[in-house]
Amino acid sequence: MVADAPPESADVVIVGGGVIGCAAARLLASDHDVVVVERGQLAAEATALAAGEVTITPSYTDYPEVGDHALDFFHEYDGTGEFHYEDRESVELVPTDRVGEARRRSERLASEGYDVEFLDRDEIESRYPGFDLGAEFEAGVRHADTGFVDPYTFATTLADDATERGATFLTGTAVTDVLVDGETVTGVETDEGTIEAPTVLVAAGWRTPEFLGGITPVPVRPYRTQCIVLDLGTDVGEAFPMGWIPGKHVYFRPELNGDVLVGGWSFATDDPVGASGNADEEFIQHVADLAPRFLADGDRARFVNGWAGVDGATPDTRPIIDAPADAPDGLVVATGFHGRGVMTAPVAATLVRSIVTGEETDLPREPFAIDRFEDRSRDFRFVSISSGDESYEAD
Ligand SMILES: Cc1cc2nc3c(=O)[nH]c(=O)nc-3n(C[C@H](O)[C@H](O)[C@H](O)COP(=O)(O)OP(=O)(O)OC[C@H]3O[C@@H](n4cnc5c(N)ncnc54)[C@H](O)[C@@H]3O)c2cc1C
Numbered sequence: 051m052v053a054d055a056p057p058e059s060a061d062v063v064i065v066g067g068g069v070i071g072c073a074a075a076r077l078l079a080s081d082h083d084v085v086v087v088e089r090g091q092l093a094a095e096a097t098a099l100a101a102g103e104v105t106i107t108p109s110y111t112d113y114p115e116v117g118d119h120a121l122d123f124f125h126e127y128d129g130t131g132e133f134h135y136e137d138r139e140s141v142e143l144v145p146t147d148r149v150g151e152a153r154r155r156s157e158r159l160a161s162e163g164y165d166v167e168f169l170d171r172d173e174i175e176s177r178y179p180g181f182d183l184g185a186e187f188e189a190g191v192r193h194a195d196t197g198f199v200d201p202y203t204f205a206t207t208l209a210d211d212a213t214e215r216g217a218t219f220l221t222g223t224a225v226t227d228v229l230v231d232g233e234t235v236t237g238v239e240t241d242e243g244t245i246e247a248p249t250v251l252v253a254a255g256w257r258t259p260e261f262l263g264g265i266t267p268v269p270v271r272p273y274r275t276q277c278i279v280l281d282l283g284t285d286v287g288e289a290f291p292m293g294w295i296p297g298k299h300v301y302f303r304p305e306l307n308g309d310v311l312v313g314g315w316s317f318a319t320d321d322p323v324g325a326s327g328n329a330d331e332e333f334i335q336h337v338a339d340l341a342p343r344f345l346a347d348g349d350r351a352r353f354v355n356g357w358a359g360v361d362g363a364t365p366d367t368r369p370i371i372d373a374p375a376d377a378p379d380g381l382v383v384a385t386g387f388h389g390r391g392v393m394t395a396p397v398a399a400t401l402v403r404s405i406v407t408g409e410e411t412d413l414p415r416e417p418f419a420i421d422r423f424e425d426r427s428r429d430f431r432f433v434s435i436s437s438g439d440e441s442y443e444a445d
Pocket of ligand 1: 091
């Protein structure tokens, strides 16, 4: 239900109607009175601007249950309303000087049960006709458990489901304060009135730390990241994989209409509100230079459109999904999704539900716990996941 005015009370108030707020609302609404308060429109910030890549399995090889949980959800949810999950394998391009490391890593991951395979240049070019590797790339690592979604459709489908289960969505309404009595949350103040609630989930994206102000320090800082869409003069077809290029700040995936979306070029920003929503000319030029070095039709690439958005970064690139021990009882935080919030939303929703209800989950808590950071200040060094450097292991 979309409400015009805040209700007097709820079991759970969710601050922020991005993909995380919508996913959490859906899982809680079956047995809680849930109100989602969104300052603007639903899913209109980072969520709407995302590339929609689901590469969570390669991102959590230290916690396989995290990737499995998300993928099981996407497969099961595929076909719900307008939502579609497109299974598509990914190829990490391997520069000539990284072949040994990439081969060893692929073999190790395969021995651990991952569907990962090292492919040499000939195998890449025969399996993926859209590829033509130049001298600097010698091979690829193929990851099978990846895919993509339309992020806006995903979030609004979650919100529709949450509504059907009884959740209320209040848009165009900002939460101005979390209300606390002693050691306990009692609700929120909005610019339209007060909502009393024993539980408040703050899923306000990169704004979360400032919003929480003095209540609890959250080591999340804003960063700006970008996408452009290229028309290669041909429909790249169903054999065209997703992928990323370590060291080049670039990842890519096909669009369902045959274009190619290229994302990356992510940098911390101190001006998230004033940051341009357009892709940088420098990024467009970088991709124009790069495309012919690995794509058969790369020199025919025509720029279709581009954009930039802001997300929240953490020091180790993983989100914070927790009820901080130093915060009042009833306060739950889900933020810092660091370029992976769409793919992590099913995991975040399950963890939030487990925190709120005390129900068991097979998901690990420790990679998402706020106390993994000894230093919770916000002046940490930003690590770009699209640089791809984090996928390298020591030789
Ligand atoms: C260009 C780009 C590409 C990306 N590509 C991918 C990708 O391929 N795959 C992937 O998984 N992720 C990707 N991401 C990251 C992903 O978009 C984010 O991690 C995810 O959307 C975060 O969701 P969220 O709900 O935490 O934040 P948001 O979508 O930012 O939502 C937070 C909401 O909180 C609201 N809010 C804030 N303060 C208040 C307040 N005081 N009161 C009420 N409401 C408030 C905001 O208006 C906003 O709508 C990308 C991001 C960008 C920008």
